[in-house]
Amino acid sequence: MSERKRIALLIDCDNVSHNSIEGVLEELAKYGMVNVRHAHGDWNNSSLSGWINRLHPNAIRPMQQFAYTKGKNATDSAMIIDAMDLLYSGSIDAFALMTSDSDFTPLVLRILESGLPVYGFGEKKTPQPFVDACSPFIFTENLAQEEKEKTDNTSTKKAKKSKAELRRDNALVKLLRTAVEQSSEDDGWAHMSHVGHYISNNSSFSSINYGYRKLGDLIRASELFDIEMRNDGSVMYIKDARK
Incomplete structure (x- = not known):
């Protein structure tokens, strides 16, 4: 029996909703063990309050990144550095990036050059270049809806394409x-x-x-x-x- 992949999940909390995280982890379980779970963002920002409630139950480590300069996305840079550190450590077999930001497309291509797969998760607004770079790429709205169905019997099932x-x-x-x-x-x-x-x-x-x-x-x-x-x-x- 082959060993299960060791997967690093990196989350750009500034650009993706917390509502689908359980669905993302469930999906990644098909591919291997998510032994690294890092959530990047400025945790002093009230907009991340929804994420805060999801960290402990899902064993996700918050990675603090202060917004030193207005208008600059420091979270992106920190997440890229985190990914490269993990890549060079040799302790990861695959990456999962949870973001709707196309700025991470060069990072995906760099990881692929090293022979590691990249699983992408983002909202339907995600630009096509980032979607195409990942394999597979799953829209988080679908996973969030599935998660809701498990706990809300009155919700309607997500329509399957005919x-x-x-x-x-x-x-x-x-x-x-x-x-x-x-x-x-x-x-x-x-x-x-x-x-x-x-x-x-x-x-x-x-x-x-x-x-x-x-x-x-x-x-x-x-x-x-x-x-x-x-x-x-x-x-x-x-x-x-x-x-």
Whole structure:
């Protein structure tokens, strides 16, 4: 059994809501152990009061950064320095950045150059360059809503994209079909895990952004592919339905 990744989660509290932190940690648990949890911000600022209430329950360490100069984002600089220190320490296998600020795009590219994955989490206002640099990138609004559903039975479930909506998303259809084609064997059938691996290595895609917890569920809903369950139903294979 391979060792679980050691993940460093760095949070830009100035640019992302505290409402999704539990959902972010739950999502990261799929990839490994989040043994570093740093929340950057000026904790004297009343706007971070919501974050303060989430630190202790989630074992997150607050990293104080005073705003020495008005108009300058000292939090960004401190977070970048923190990330580089962790990178050079050699004690981290992956990074997770929780921010909606595109200024961190060069940091993501630098981490990727060192061979470490970067999982991105930010609000839907996040600029596309930062979204594209991460793999995957998940919108925190989706995770926040899921968290609310667990504690509020009266809330309506987050709407999943319908078959028609999925098929109208040309970029999504192209990504899925390319992934299956590149991962398929000579008979045209592709192992689901190989498809997922191709997608994670070549895009910022996450099925959660479409309302589906698993890629397989999204693929079923799209009805773009034939599906076979093999090995007593434990392994999913898919094939382009056009072929």
